[in-house]
Amino acid sequence: MADPRPRVWVSQPLFDDVVERLGQYFDLDMTAEVTRHTPSQLAARLAGADGALITLNERIGAAEIANAPRLRAIANVGVGYNNLDVDALSAAGILASNTPDVLTETTADLGFALLMAAARRITESERWLREGQWGQWSFRTMLGADIHGSTLGILGMGRIGQGIARRGALGFGMRVLYHNRSRLPEATEAEVGATYVDLDTLLAQADHLVLVLPYSAASHHIIDAAALAKMKPGATLVNIARGGIVDELALADALANGRLAAAGLDVFDGEPTVRPELLALRNVVLTPHIGSASQATRRAMVQLAVDNLTAALDKGPHAGRPPSAINADAVHAARAGAAFVGAKKTDDAKR
Incomplete structure (x- = not known):
């Protein structure tokens, strides 16, 4: 048989x-x-x-x-x-x-989409419009941050990070800084238009910081209250890596008190549950782990x-x-x- x-x-x-x-x-x-x-x-x-x-x-x-x-x-x-x-x-x-x-390029697309939506207050503006508040418009309504010509910081520079770097440097004329466990070859840095810096410099100089590093015990809450305090006031944070990389309570506090201008999050600690502190904020764009969803x-x-x-x-x-x-x-x-x-x-x- x-x-x-x-x-x-x-x-x-x-x-x-x-x-x-x-x-x-x-x-x-x-x-x-x-x-x-x-x-x-x-x-x-x-x-x-x-x-x-x-x-x-x-x-x-x-x-x-x-x-x-x-x-x-x-x-x-x-x-x-x-x-x-x-x-x-x-x-x-x-x-x-x-x-x-x-999934490299599709996920890089989503990361950049979150960066733009958060920095330019897209979802916040749509919500405001749908609530019928356009009649309260003023010249300073929904002022966001420029992407072109700004400084893009990337934490984690694998394939997806490199895809985001190319989009920023070549598409939007951004100054691109990155930090990674190991530095990229010079030829790769030149190709994606990125400059290697230490983590503190990355936090201090990035107008927009994108997280693309693998999750591990070493990277757990690498973006905590202390790291957020080192970021440029009014910066934007985007996480398309894993939720556990960010201390979400510390992030919610930084967003609520204006330390950061906005955030875009596709990943969360404890998925599919999202912390109510984040759900209550208007200056955070939230998507349900759809980085590869084409x-x-x-x-x-x-x-x-x-x-x-x-x-x-x-x-x-x-x-x-x-x-x-x-x-x-x-x-x-x-x-x-x-x-x-x-x-x-x-x-x-x-x-």
């Missing part, structure tokens, strides 16, 4: 025509409706799966995979993966992957995740070589160790 086909769980409705390509190789367990899975529900779904295609909504760690002996791969539809306990997955020999590169880009992300999962489960033209694995080396080591232990137990039993 033929071996049963590997089973793949798909955690959320995505693009059926793309996801169903997995059906060429696997039996699919597809979630029909948008679902907020509890930890116990995640564990139950993963228990019988060989692979899983998940989104940032699913947080998976040691507890969720404890009873999933068949699970070999998790494909995350997103470039960030702080929803995954990568160390736990690696120790269990489970390959994790993400979807970088395909039709073409979201489809490309799902396609890359499908390719990753197919290859991670040793199927398809790239079998064994997923395009964007996160922890391949650690998984190989864990699987080799497990194989060694299993062989030793067999050998000992024969003696």
